[in-house]
Amino acid sequence: MSLLTGVYGLFVREMLKWFRQKIHIIFAFIVPIVWLILFGKSFNISYLLEAPVGVPEPIREAVQQAIQLMILRIFGTLDYFNFFAVGMLNAFALFTSMWSGMSLVFDRRLGYLERMLAAPIPRASIYMAKVLASVAKGLLQFTVMLILVFILGLSLKPGINPLDILAVYLVMLALMLALSAVFTATAVKITSHDAVISISNLVNLPLIFTSNAIFPVEQMPAWLKSIAAVNPLTHSISLSRYLLLGIGKPSAMTLHSSYLLIFTVGCVALGSYLASKYL
Amino acid sequence: MREEAVDVDALSVVYRNSVRAVDDVSLVIKRGELFALVGPNGAGKTTLMKVLTTLLKPTSGRAYVCGLDVVREAGQVRRRIGYVPQNLSADDELTGMENMLLQCRLYGVSGREAVKRSRQLLEVVGLLDAANRVVASYSGGMRRRLEIAMGLVNTPEVLFMDEPTLGLDVQSRLVIWDYIKTLRKQEDITIIFTTHYMEEADKLSQRLGIIDRGRIVALGSPEELKRRIGGDIIALEAEGDVEGLLRRLSFVDSVSLVNGGYRVKVVDGEENLPKILNTLNENGVKVRKVTLIKPSLDQVFVEFTGREYKEEEPPDYLMQTFIRSSRRR
Numbered sequence: 001m002s003l004l005t006g007v008y009g010l011f012v013r014e015m016l017k018w019f020r021q022k023i024h025i026i027f028a029f030i031v032p033i034v035w036l037i038l039f040g041k042s043f044n045i046s047y048l049l050e051a052p053v054g055v056p057e058p059i060r061e062a063v064q065q066a067i068q069l070m071i072l073r074i075f076g077t078l079d080y081f082n083f084f085a086v087g088m089l090n091a092f093a094l095f096t097s098m099w100s101g102m103s104l105v106f107d108r109r110l111g112y113l114e115r116m117l118a119a120p121i122p123r124a125s126i127y128m129a130k131v132l133a134s135v136a137k138g139l140l141q142f143t144v145m146l147i148l149v150f151i152l153g154l155s156l157k158p159g160i161n162p163l164d165i166l167a168v169y170l171v172m173l174a175l176m177l178a179l180s181a182v183f184t185a186t187a188v189k190i191t192s193h194d195a196v197i198s199i200s201n202l203v204n205l206p207l208i209f210t211s212n213a214i215f216p217v218e219q220m221p222a223w224l225k226s227i228a229a230v231n232p233l234t235h236s237i238s239l240s241r242y243l244l245l246g247i248g249k250p251s252a253m254t255l256h257s258s259y260l261l262i263f264t265v266g267c268v269a270l271g272s273y274l275a276s277k278y279l
Numbered sequence: 280m281r282e283e284a285v286d287v288d289a290l291s292v293v294y295r296n297s298v299r300a301v302d303d304v305s306l307v308i309k310r311g312e313l314f315a316l317v318g319p320n321g322a323g324k325t326t327l328m329k330v331l332t333t334l335l336k337p338t339s340g341r342a343y344v345c346g347l348d349v350v351r352e353a354g355q356v357r358r359r360i361g362y363v364p365q366n367l368s369a370d371d372e373l374t375g376m377e378n379m380l381l382q383c384r385l386y387g388v389s390g391r392e393a394v395k396r397s398r399q400l401l402e403v404v405g406l407l408d409a410a411n412r413v414v415a416s417y418s419g420g421m422r423r424r425l426e427i428a429m430g431l432v433n434t435p436e437v438l439f440m441d442e443p444t445l446g447l448d449v450q451s452r453l454v455i456w457d458y459i460k461t462l463r464k465q466e467d468i469t470i471i472f473t474t475h476y477m478e479e480a481d482k483l484s485q486r487l488g489i490i491d492r493g494r495i496v497a498l499g500s501p502e503e504l505k506r507r508i509g510g511d512i513i514a515l516e517a518e519g520d521v522e523g524l525l526r527r528l529s530f531v532d533s534v535s536l537v538n539g540g541y542r543v544k545v546v547d548g549e550e551n552l553p554k555i556l557n558t559l560n561e562n563g564v565k566v567r568k569v570t571l572i573k574p575s576l577d578q579v580f581v582e583f584t585g586r587e588y589k590e591e592e593p594p595d596y597l598m599q600t601f602i603r604s605s606r607r608r
Contacts, residue, residue, distance in 0.1 A: 009384030111368030119385035
């Protein structure tokens with residue numbers, strides 16, 4: 001029996017279940033919307049750093065210009081929302097991927113896993129179906145979020161072309177594949193859903209704060225910088241900001257894409273190995 | 280190549296907590312048999328079945344299904360067998376039909392053939408009308424029938440069913456029995472099921488193995504096993520020299536003590552019970568309680584283990600209904 005027959009069937013199962021749980025889908029969008037609107041829109045750095053009214057007019061203009069250059073230097077864009085929204089699009093990929101192990105935990109509890117294990121399909125196909133379903137859900141959610149941030153006022157780089165969008169999708173695909181591979185693999189041995197929830201909550205915010213999702217890496221203390229450098233989110237965020245907003249040096253993108261590629265391949269290989277060994 | 284449906288040789292399974300769930304079991308089940316593994320909860324029925332369905336590796340010994348080693352040729356074994364697990368494990372968020380189609384896919388059947396086969400099997404178990412309903416809306420009996428249909432998608436040579444009537448009311452249980460019997464008649468299939476209902480094993484199986492504390496204690500057809508008791512049993516609660524008095528009677532086969540009561544084996548219990556009571560009365564033995572028991576598998580169990588057979592719903596069944604109902608909200 002080929003690997004793919006099993007993967008396809010089980011993938012369809014995951015998607016069917018997802019679409020049927022309308023309430024889950026709504027919840028999947030609430031958290032991102034809270035971040036984008038309530039957090040993203042409440043931090044208006046251009047207003048905070050406006051030159052005060054008391055400053056004499058000619059100097060005020062110069063100060064204003066200096067401040068704008070400063071903001072541009074730090075964030076690469078005058079509107080912090082641009083910087084933040086693209087960062088969060090990557091963080092959302094983490095949010096969806098980190099729950100990918102949950103369905104495996106429930107399948108184990110409710111006996112469906114045993115059913116799959118008794119079937120003549122390779123064990124890795126059970127794992128791969130879970131990972132791919134998680135990626136598919138993430139990419140669908142990403143599409144909706146991309147439209148949403150656009151409505152909320154994201155200004156794309158001038159002269160953006162469809163290839164850039166396609167490239168962003170590839171970046172998200174790689175990121176989601178890597179994260180889903182890791183989080184699904186953790187559930188191969190873990191049998192309690194409490195543990196999965198704890199792990200997800202434990203890694204969720206630290207991963208975001210040690211990346212450049214909310215603040216640029218350049219202004220971080222050295223020790224944090226070195227953590228950010230190995231955080232896959234930093235690399236996928238840099239790539240997406242470059243592709244969507246034109247922020248960042250083109251020369252740095254080779255490093256970011258190679259890191260992300262190696263990280264993804266590594267995670268998928270490790271996850272598949274663990275799944276076929278321990279499932 | 281071995282011809283038998285199941286051939287188990289000196290098989291043991293020791294769990295990490297050093298519990299010997301299966302203890303040196305050897306067993307042959309021929310092709311076409313309807314075989315029951317019966318015993319109390321925790322006797323090792325499910326463990327043995329998990330080894331045979333390749334879900335658990337034995338600690339020692341060998342097991343072959345359709346002549347294939349369940350450890351070294353697990354993939355091939357899986358292709359040839361059907362397995363109906365003890366837990367109701369169809370996906371309750373999907374419809375009966377979707378579950379069937381998915382199960383077909385897992386066994387390499389797809390497209391039009393999968394639809395055809397699914398409809399056929401759903402019809403056999405009487406679920407065609409409910410095929411497009413979500414499984415969460417099914418009754419317990421309907422779920423069991425779906426599980427059985429799912430176990431048949433690959434037209435298995437050997438069908439393993441772990442407690443197929445667990446948690447069902449009497450009526451639904453009879454329906455399941457009927458399906459198993461028809462299945463047995465129609466298809467060239469070996470059916471092996473576990474149950475903790477002695478009566479079920481008695482009525483349904485052609486041959487059965489009584490398993491207790493990981494060991495097969497009795498093996499044979501229900502009739503054979505009951506014949507081995509060699510008569511009726513009179514259970515007595517009394518004070519005095521019951522044993523000494525009754526041993527003297529010619530129609531008494533044996534007297535033993537089980538759970539504080541006397542177990543008297545006699546030929547033709549109806550006729551001889553009054554004689555026994557008279558003898559005891561005349562000798563001043565006070566009889567508190569007396570029961571005449573016709574041979575049954577329960578009695579076979581007592582005969583071979585020296586313990587009373589108690590049927591209880593296992594706690595994991597309660598756990599399962601709890602999880603199910605809390606999940607359904």
